[in-house]
Amino acid sequence: MANSQLELQDLYNEALTREIIGKTKTCGLQWSFLGGTQFQAQEDVSSVIWDFFITKTQIGNLTYKYTLDIKKNSVAYITIENGPLPFTERDSVVKDLYEIVEIIVLQLDSKLKETLDVVKGLDDCAT
Numbered sequence: 001m002a003n004s005q006l007e008l009q010d011l012y013n014e015a016l017t018r019e020i021i022g023k024t025k026t027c028g029l030q031w032s033f034l035g036g037t038q039f040q041a042q043e044d045v046s047s048v049i050w051d052f053f054i055t056k057t058q059i060g061n062l063t064y065k066y067t068l069d070i071k072k073n074s075v076a077y078i079t080i081e082n083g084p085l086p087f088t089e090r091d092s093v094v095k096d097l098y099e100i101v102e103i104i105v106l107q108l109d110s111k112l113k114e115t116l117d118v119v120k121g122l123d124d125c126a127t
Helices: 002-025 094-105 108-120
Strands: 031-035 038-045 048-059 063-072 075-081
Touching (some): 002 075, 002 094, 031 048, 038 094, 048 094
Antiparallel strands (some): 031 038, 038 048, 048 063
């Protein structure tokens, strides 16, 4: 019975993260850049204030950890990290959420397009 409850907790965490991704993609959550590699969003639902924090932390030279911290009325509610969920064989989508938020907030897609336009305009020096 305990294993089933833990598996349900993993599924809940995954569903919650996917719901946040959905709201982010449809502009239902407005994220702000806190500096470094951390972003925050806030949602007011029936007088309950939900704070969402997504963070990217470097571990070693090429490895990163992605963490989603959620607070309910300023009290820690849940923390979900990327990688395999503890009680199921499913991978968390926290990294996906971070990448989506980073692209939207820092407008990386428009900066990439701008860079590509500049590169297209360069003369071919190889000829």
